[in-house]
Amino acid sequence: MEIFKFKHMKKFLFIASFVLFTFRAYAQQDYENIVDQFFTLYSKEAPEKAVDFLFTTNPYMDINSEQAKKIKVQLGTVTALIGDFYGYELMRKEQLAPSLVSLTYLVKHKRQPLYYTFVFYKPNDKWQILNVRFDDKLENVPLNKNERQ
Numbered sequence: 001m002e003i004f005k006f007k008h009m010k011k012f013l014f015i016a017s018f019v020l021f022t023f024r025a026y027a028q029q030d031y032e033n034i035v036d037q038f039f040t041l042y043s044k045e046a047p048e049k050a051v052d053f054l055f056t057t058n059p060y061m062d063i064n065s066e067q068a069k070k071i072k073v074q075l076g077t078v079t080a081l082i083g084d085f086y087g088y089e090l091m092r093k094e095q096l097a098p099s100l101v102s103l104t105y106l107v108k109h110k111r112q113p114l115y116y117t118f119v120f121y122k123p124n125d126k127w128q129i130l131n132v133r134f135d136d137k138l139e140n141v142p143l144n145k146n147e148r149q
Helices: 002-027 031-044 047-056 066-082
Strands: 085-097 100-109 114-121 128-135
Touching (some): 031 100, 031 114, 047 066, 047 128, 066 128
Antiparallel strands (some): 085 100, 100 114
């Protein structure tokens, strides 16, 4: 009887592990999970680490490029000035096409908020960052289709 239970338990654990692994692999492809991971790194490690992670989602973006370095320096400087990170809130989500989405977030800091806009592209079966920008002025953030440049 004990052997029977053990065999079934092993089979159950194998199936459960497979399902969890499959779910996790699928979840990592979702752009919202990429944003969640970005802000987890942003709050627990450093904004620069979060930018590095974001760039790794797109094989055509170089973490060591001048553009990436510039973003990380600017972001590090700004976040040092505006204080502690308190969280983030989705302001706008726009599905531009089935494979293109734009997300704008209010990022709460002690002194004042920042506004982040992420554009994700899904060329085949995996979402990747196409563009990211941040600003400290609400008037520079496109809030609807007509305001996009």
